[in-house]
Amino acid sequence: MKAIREARGIGLRRLAEAIGIDPGYLSxxxxxxxGAGNGTLHRYAEELNVPIKAITHEETPRDQE
Structure with missing residues (x-):
């Protein structure tokens, strides 16, 4: 997650504010x-404009075909 955020040039505090959580919690x-709840993870992914599986590493059944 951190690598994706840093690759996009977004600071931790800025992202935390954008998704409505404390910077320490995000760190x-x-x-x-x-851990993080689904809502936080979805806001994180949305703000970074990446698919949720890019930050959760979850595979859907379709990905396993």
Whole structure:
């Protein structure tokens, strides 16, 4: 997650503000120290304009064909 955000040139504080969470919480999520709810993950992906699976690494049944 952090690599995607940094590749887009978006600062942690700016992204946290845009998705409505505390920067410290976002930092812990990005560093794997804390989990995030689906709503937070979807807002994160939407703000970075990436598919949700790019940040969750989840595969759908279609991806496994």
């Amino acid at each position: 812990r999520i990005e560093n794997g120290q804390q």
